[in-house]
Amino acid sequence: MTMIMNAFSYFLMITLLILLIVPSSFFIDAETKEYPSFVRGPNSWRITPSSDFSFPETDISVMPVLVNGIFVCGFHCSYHGNTCQFAISIFNTSFNGDYRFPQSSFPPQVVWSANRDKPVDVQALLELTFEGKFMLKDANDTSVWSQGTVGKLVSRLNLTAEGNLMLLNKADHIVWQSFDHPTDTLVRGQRLVPGQKLKASISPDDPREGLYAFAISRGVFTAYMDLNPPQIYYSSSVEDNVEFKNKWFGSFYVGDWGSFIRLGNDGHLKAYELTESGWEGIDLLGLDQCSYPLPCGKYSLCSKEGCSCLDTVSESETTFFKPINSTSLDHGCYAVSPISCEPSVRHSFIELKGGYSQPIYSSLFSDTIITLEICKETCLKNCSCKAAIYNLGYCYFLSQVFSIEKNYSSDYYSNSAFIKVQNYPEKKRQNGAVIVGSTLGAVLVVLLICGLFFLRAEKGFEEAEEHCLDNMLGMPTRFSYEELKNITKNFSNKLGEGGFGSVFHGILPLGSDVAVKHQFNIGAVNKSFIAEVQTIGSIHHYNLVSLVGFCAESSNRLLVYEYMANGSLDRWIFNQNRDLDLGWQIRRKIILDIAKGLAYLHEECNQKIIHLDIKPQNILLDENFNAKISDFGLSKLIGKDQSRVITAMRGTPGYMAPEWLSSCITEKVDVYSFGIVVLEILCGRRNVDVSQQEEDMHLLGLFKRKQEEGQLMDLVDKCSDDMQSNAAEVVELMKVAAWCLQTEYARRPSMSTVVKLFEGSVDVTGSLNEDFLNGLTLEPVDTFPSIVLPSMLSGPR
Structure with a gap:
């Protein structure tokens, strides 16, 4: 009994030791990840569909590479667009001890980006080599961004606690750093030096470079629109600005202004700090809203009362300008008759008297005092002069008319603005009818009346169209x-x-x-x-x-x-030139891009949009072979609660679904056209190819025959070695086309289902089965009437 008790005590002691030891090693949370602040080269990172940090409310997910304090360097991706930037973000607080997630839910703010103008897709690759190559490649292996340190040996990639991404050599000397290449943001501790500039983004949702810029030169900092020539709207010397003086030492320094400073897409330069309600900015330029170039858009007046078109403050009874968006006047206005470079007799001015000017620093016509008449006459003769500002004898020309500001200060009250407009042509008196009637008789009078009626009707149609556009x-x-x-x-x-x-x-x-x-x-x-x-x-x-x-x-x-630099899809898939060959991965991505675009049109817009003319000629490719749908001239808008719509037949023969014969269609006509395009991409030939033997002329009939013979691989594009080497995967993707080409539209998948299939959340199991093939519509071009509608002969547009 004693031996048994001793054995039990020993077993109990061992068990307790295991329970004390194992939790610190074996039972650690499997999801815990510790992100380093530096890595040694060579190394590489590929963007995967998963992400470690997600912010659904802002459509952002983040896949970190390096983390240091509140800064994260990695891939910042959009959920819906599947486009990514390699970027540095500032999170709202430090990470917790295991570096798994930030402590709060406010989304991160991107403070630097390598490829803001060229987003990449999932499966893009970031690569760091020992030789100094640091580059970002898209999924098709196209170089999107590199930092230009080839030949300089690189030891490691380092993210500092200040948010500076550095490449260091073995001696820890800086080979390259992100602080030398600012985008639209400066972080605390970063300086903007002469030769550098901040460039604002196009919009909060579009990170590409926009109009506004901020720079420093010779002790003067300027905010301007980056046009040719630059249009400056703020300029100040360091010595003249007491608030900034102690923070400037020949450069612009963030100092104690906040966590970061950003030049916004509206031209405002703001210092941001985190508050309980999120990131809040303080404007550093001290300008009122109307002192920015475009607070109300072009050809608009900005005043205390809000935005309006320039006609509202002119004495002219004619309407020269109309709002672009009548429900949102800050979008600006447009000229009803845009001015041209025709003789000055065709132009005149509308005058805005007393205190009107444009905040852009205008071009001074003459440094001597001139008369108002000379100022106006010279502007009329100058094609690039769109408006003139006259103040106490000095004349300023405007090459573009941005928002006009109403100045209430007595210093500006003597300003008058003269906006150039296109004169309406004088109406000729219609006395020809009397002359013709007296010489040619009643028959010609009737003809003239009919002609005038037709012109009046045609003019009415044009006016109706203009009204629609307005x-x-x-x-x-x-x-x-x-x-x-x-x-x-x-x-x-x-x-x-x-x-x-x-x-x-x-x-x-x-x-x-x-x-x-x-x-x-x-x-x-x-x-x-x-x-x-x-x-x-x-x-x-x-x-x-x-x-x-x-x-x-x-x-x-x-x-x-x-x-779109690479033109339309048809020139790449129907060309026998191997120089224009597209590999398997690119073709697969193009198919997915088309599916995403159609899914958006069918399900994510306020109204359901049916394109009605999906074909390779209407699929365009950018420089990185991202596919985009074009040409909406035949499209049809229907309410989301409508399942079907009756419309006249339109589209291109060979891509039109069989239900067009009834003129009652759904969005599934686009799905059918998509199926045809998928087959054409995979097979590298047209749906109807008259150069083939008669039995092979129609791709759908050939497709079914080859399946029955078990020879689908014969259809894979023979002009592409890469397609041939991936023939098994290509044949699997032919299932998608077969599914989309069912005669009964209800059996075709939605485009969102097709997208999910690509992303792996939906599966079409088994081989290409007879159920799909028996549902195919073969040789649809023969089912249409011999009279072809003009809309069917659209061709590439």
């Missing part, structure tokens, strides 16, 4: 025809041509590339033009081509889009 909400920029002629160098560089017009390359004044579509066949264009402006002008998604602006002037109808 009253659309959320309008993009409205350009004049002359502006677009200048942007495109008189339409000299044609990118392509389709059934509704030609597309030209252009460069905006800020240096951004754009594509300008000049529509013709105006009789058939008005409706599609309005549809496109109204549809794409009000929606924003990474996989939809952005509409930058438009022009509706006389009979000219032009649309200005973001420039």
